[in-house]
Amino acid sequence: MNRDLPGGLDAMVRDLLAWFAARARPLPWRRDYEPYRVWLSEIMLQQTQMDRAVGYFERFTARFPDVASLAAASEEEVLKLWEGLGYYSRAKNLLAAARLVAARHGGRVPDDPEALRALPGVGPYTAGAVASIAFGRDVPAVDANVERVFARLFDLDLPPREPATAAFIRKTAAQMIPPGKARELNQALMELGALVCLPKKPRCSECPLAGRCEALRLDLVFERPVPAKAAAYIPLEVATGLLVRQGRVFVQKRPATGVWAGLWEFPGGTVESGETPEQAVVREFMEETGLRVAVTGRLAVVRHGYTRYRVALHCFSLRDADGEAPQPALHAAQEGRWAALPDLDGLAFPAGHRKLIDRLGRDIPFPGPALP
Template sequence: MPEKNAPQKLPSKDFSRSLLRWYEEAARDLPWRRTSDPYAIWASEIMLQQTQVKTVIPYFLRWLAAFPNISSLAGAPLDDVLKMWEGLGYYSRARNMHKAAKEIMDKLDGRMPRTYKGLLELPGIGAYTAGAVCSIAYNQDVPLVDANVKRVFARILDMEKPVEQTAAAREIRGAAESLIPSGKAGLFNQALMELGALVCTPKNPDCAGCPVSLHCLALKEQTVDSRPVLPPKKKTQALEVSAGVCVRDGKILIQKRLPKGLMAGLWEFPGGKLNSGESPEQALVREFAEELEIDIQCGEKITVIQHAYTRFRVRLHVFWCSMKEPAQTPALHAAEEIRWVLPKELDGLAFPSADRRLIQMLMKDGVPV
């Protein structure tokens, strides 16, 4: 169990009672709230990390239809798991779930751990997810702290220190744990998250409609808009990238990214970043030569796709291309696997979002034979 680190200025127990009364009336009907299955709750909480609820709902339903239990997830090929996750981003979440499922089947007789400590030992499960499973599935008095809960307590306690600092994180966790009504941890934790999602929002919070406004020190001190204190935003990096749709006998050349690193295990169209002073066409010819040992003829530009990821913005220049010598055999220098596939086969494989947009264009406009 986590240690208690409750701050000195805790609200009264009426905070919890008021919050639970509000939640009983205001709670959204979400599919993962209709079950106490620890596997389903684990899946939902992993998907909800840095992803909006409305985006997660259809993925969650499809995931459970494809992998209804730990055994089915553990037995599925990783390619199928990544395909099911395609579009959600942060693909390490899916890889870790797959790895954890295998570990549960191999070492734990197919049963998820029932303790906070045991859950933390599984790949990809941190304090937040362990708290969610323990409290919601097992109703253990364990706190759950996500971005919504951090924001709520930063305002309730009027915290002047940045919420990402270790001391602040301990204080918030301690406050959340100290206010859990015995035997109602699951409801209380979900109510806190719901309050942050619906009322105590990052911008324009509904303080007038807040069920615990009487306990809010930031409201009293008129500092709501400056809480929580956040670290400076990191600048996103702009990347210029070239990719080639290389066609031979009606098939397209694709490669699978290495099993470690950014977007590991996903399929992609070969290419890479532009060097300083390079044109997109020059970069594409160089990348094919360096990574695949193929001499290509760069043809007509198909499109330019712009896509924003969390840490960078990509402008992807896409060209038709062909091998100068059709008998050339691609080499594996920067990929795990290479395939020549029919256009219709692209839909069954997992690609990064920008590549998926390209595939949709290719399916609409056709691929030259």
């Protein structure tokens, strides 16, 4: 990592501010930088793309033009205006914070980073952003854009969230601020990240800092920022089976809570240690349905992922092990059904089971005798 600044910070800041003055997008809250509007924009932009947030901002400020009107609002109406934007706790926190501002700060958004930080929904980034952009306080505002710009500019060879890297970024971001110019500089860094220093498609030929970018000089732009250590994926062996009677396969609807709530599935479950997938599917059928089944064939191993798991789904064809074949119990489901192959298309399955279904009748034969 090169922490020396080619040409020095001053020249870099000068070029960056000139670029921002020329290229800054005319956003609604940039008209007058009214603190309430800046604050609202920062909340709406958390994990949300600009194009999507602007329309919501216009509708929201038309209905709630200031802290007082928002503080007097019902949560229901605030949520209605937030509908579709996602991360709804932002809306609830915003309303709670507006009421706090009305009660404790006389309806004026505080200009102090610490006071801002105390408001619900305001973290380190948003506190710095509002203090600098709305009030011109000389504090940094480091978001993912700034992290990416710095990672490339200084060729940082550790992930931006690493403590040492984060400290360097924050310290440098603070040092770069010309006195009284934090509003412009912080926005310029973020704007550069949003318009030019893009994650997958950097536009280095348009970058005002290209001549000072260490990653570009070393042809490492696409290697920066270094991704954080990927959350360790947990390999999971899962077994499931198709029990067919008279051309129909048993499926069950999962409970209303928990993972895949309300989705349909073939019974099955995790392969425990010391257990083969065949043994697991027989055991799981007994536990979940009370049925004694026997494996008649291996259909496929479907690989898929969800959240942090990487699943190998072992799929078997099954038959009733007993002559007598009672109806399945529902120990792990709210509903059961015997479904013909075409019926499965009308039910919602988790991705792994859906992959299996999509292959049935194509490269995997539907087990048992032909459909009636």
